[in-house]
Amino acid sequence: MIRSLSPRVEAVFWFLLTVTGYYLLASLSLYATRGADNIAAVWPASGYILALLLLMPARGRVPAFAGMAVASIAANMGATTPFWTSLSFTFANMVEAIIALWLIRRHEPGELSFMAPRAVIHFCVAAVAASLVGAGLATLLAGRGGDFFLSWATTVLLGMLIVTPPIVMLTRMMELKAFGKVPRAMLVEATAILTGAGAVTILVFSQSHFPATFLPSIAVVAAAYRLGPFGAAAGMLIVTIIASLLSGQGYGPMAAIDSDPKVKVLFLQFYLLSLLLAALPLAALLIGRQRLARRLEQSNRWLLQAEAAALVGHWRVNLVDWTIYWSDQTYRIHGLEPGTPVDVDYSVRQYLAEDRAAVQRVLEEAVRSGEPFEFHGRILRADGQVRHVKSHGSIERGRGGGATGIFGTVQDVTETVENARILEAARSAAERVANTDMLTGLPNRRHTLTFLEEAMAGARAHGAPLAVAIFDIDHFKRINDTHGHATGDQVIQRVAQRARSVLRDEDMIGRIGGEEFVCILQRASALSGEIVAERVRKAVENGVGQGDGLPPTTVSIGLAVYDGEQDIEELLHRADQALYAAKREGRNRMRRAA
Template sequence: MMPKIGRYIGWRPLWPLFIGGLYFVCAWLGLEFARQTEGIATVWPASGILVAGLLLASRRRWAYIVAAAAVAGMASNLLDGTPVLQSIGFTLANLVEACIVVSIAKVPWRKVTFHDLRWIARFCFAVVAGAMASGTLSLLITAASAGAPTYAFGLSWFATAALGMLIVTPLFVTIAHGLEELRTQSTGANVFEVVITAGIVIGCAVLAFFQTVVPAIFLPFCAVIYATYRFGPLGAASGVMATAIVGIVSIPSGMGAVGLILGGIGHIVWFFQFYLLCLLGSALPLAALLAARESVHAETLREKRMQDMAEKSSNVGHWVYSPGNDKLFWSDETYRIHGLAPGAPRNIENSVEAYHPDDRAMVSQCVDRAIAGGEPFSFSARIVMPDGSYKSVESRGEVEFDAHGEVRDIYGIIQDITERLASLEALEEARAHAVSEAAHARHLAETDHLTGVANRRKAIDSLEQEIERFHRMGTRLSVAVLDVDHFKSINDRYGHGVGDEVLRRLTALCVSELRKCDLVGRLGGEEFVIILPGTSIDGAMALVERIREKVEAMTFADEPDLRLTISIGLTGMQADADATFLLQAADGALYEAKRQGRNQLRFAA
């Protein structure tokens, strides 16, 4: 794989040598062409090479590059026969020029690129400043050697140096940045187009500068603009460079359109420099604008891809409806949500018809209100899929107004919430099941499994709650403890099955006689507690006495000779009593009833 040039720039030791060698070649060629045009140079490409080398290099390599260029500049001037002192002065002028341009153009916060119109403007300003500085130095050098300032030489220096930087630097920098991109994107068709475009540019330049039968000075403009449209800044810089080379070669022969300029070789060179400047002014800004457009287009495509990915992963599509021309746009994900292939024509009518018949009126009303009054909307509905199934969606929309306050567009999103609703339903079912299971577990933990009434723990917890309510609200509270008389004898004579049936019928009778706010619980064995909140002692005595009488009258079909009685102890709430005190008091009254013959009620004062 061919590496990018940029990987070798700024730290490779050979880079300064490469720039120095290229600088020498360009300087020597410039001097040779100048010798053929009476010593007047048209373009000084060496300045462009040096500026490009500095722009592409890191700051720690600048000193090496400048030193290499100094050696190359001195060598080319001395080889051309320039005196030593003048060679030093001219070389120094070129180096100062390049340093000024780079110090102005290269800033840390802006990338060196001819794709940016603002950076091009900054670069052009830097070129003018640097060329003016070097032109002034060259004027002082020639004045010192000739005894009088030669303003024409200084002006020519300014023009040739400026054109050298304006033509060569963009080409060199663009090639350095784009060579790998061109290589990776090149195909047979692309290479063929590059060759054809280069041929068109060179051919137009030849027609413009090597014949006078037909005026064709405008043709290079057309060719360079075409190259700019096809290849951006690289096409613009390459086209201008090719046109400059062809034009420079034609100047000594006096052929072509430039040969028609009156006033000698100096005027021809000036005209051609102005021509190149106009060509640059037309091509480079256009190239930057085209590059900016391509960058915006590429960024838009990237954002669209990211948006499509986001919509697909979240099952959210977007749509835009323009009431003025009745146009409706759906994103690809909106089509997928509806089970349709992207791109199928849609309008507002068949979009509403895609909803469930029971939901269409509501959807139409939301859209109509948005069009009539500009109201945003949000709704959940069902859409009918092509296979007849249903899908739940949520849609939201907002209105955009024009300058006259009229509704221009309605922007909306649609989200597939089928899975979310199914998950919520499953979650709700799971929650209800968990609540039911918890309630069932709590009921089992608080219930006596034989009789179905509260067990000891539940009964004591309920008693403590009623005692707390007594202290908080001052309500009445009575507590009774009852016990089955001779229950062991019943188990021994009739069996435990009959004993269990006795306990179940006893608790059922108690429950039937109590209110919903009362509670009966099994303390253990054949002993039970009855909690009577809001009941006075007299009311409690009447209630439990009625229960005792009904127990005494109870008969058993399978055991007709079985007679059942209970003993009961009753107590009432006192200011400083707790659950243990009340149970002990009622239990004491119970045993008093048993000592006095059983089957009776006793009250603990």
């Protein structure tokens, strides 16, 4: 509350604030409403000092307790209470204030908030404990009986419960300058409600013909409902002041009670305590409900924003009445305006015919097993677009264990599917480029040797025949030197085309060097291998340089039949040796390895 004063001035401030307020409240209570043994019906001074202790810094407590001691002794002696009795009462009041402060700070080390139900409970428990300890101490020191103990405990308890909350909340609101932020209409409404509560209380407690003590309760509940904890606390304070003053003067429903003054005071205390215990927790619960509603509203808003950003919606099928709910984003995914009437059959019919049956099977199996589910499919939107969607969900079960609903999410994954397709196409294209000889379009050396390894493994495992033919272009250096490298490249391309055209479907040809090629002849015996190799030789001899503008070209071929070799190098070496034999014997011929 005070931040800019020097320590000495601040101590004087807290002393004067305590002594002035405590003396006025104590004197007014002792004068206005007296019960047995000169104990007031409500002791607001206890609530006042507790409020100051909660608001002030720790260094202000010593001068505050000094001011309380002076004010308490003066007020009690002013009510004709003997000095030693006044001193005993003052000591008991100081002890209960210390206990209440200690218990509150133990559970609420920060600022005590009457907006939280938990904090309200801790405050009430501390007030009850402090009032009981103070009553016991005062009874012991004053040598009184059980009636005195009960009267003391109830007056102090009511003082703390009724006076402390409005002082603390009002001070906090002033520190935060909350009144300047409140709309004018709300201030007018608050003034009208609290004024109405005062008027109703005056009407009820100024006469005893019509005991309508429930009317102030309605006013306080209305204040709690519209204004929250501050409204409840302020309304209770107004009702307490008016009811205590008028009852002390012999007016109101309490005056009609045919009993001694102690019973009348106890009835008034019970009335105020009942009203307080109904209003203050109710206000805290209402504030908690409002905060929960605001958090729920915010969570729903964030959920809608997240769904829109992620293109994810949610849906729920009620299996009892067979209705379906769609979130706004689910409508957008299906190309519909949010709120358009839909049913379960429509949501299933939007899937393409080839996907619809699979979706129905997944949902039926999920209902049967109760297990979470997931499915992919394509839907035909209302605007004619086909979109890929993915759904996840789970089954809701009732108390009896039966399925009562299906909850799921739906996500538009069209872009993901398209990106995956593009990525796969790019990967396949890159793989083709990596495995293809760019000049001839045939498999390159790496791909050819890999294919040969797989073919040899299959032959070894299944006992199938396999043959390998290696051939190269005869006198290719002479072609390059005479006609140029461009013509040499054309010759290589033409040889590749002619050789590939006469191979069987199960055979493969690849380029493994400059003018060198390999034919992998699967399921080919020695005889069939020789036939295919000879066919390749003739195709080149008769098809290259015969009216195509290229020089006449021939090839020499070495053939090796798989004979249990352990690796492809050994098999290729045998075929290579046969190729050298063909070249030595004059070229343009085929030779098979022994």
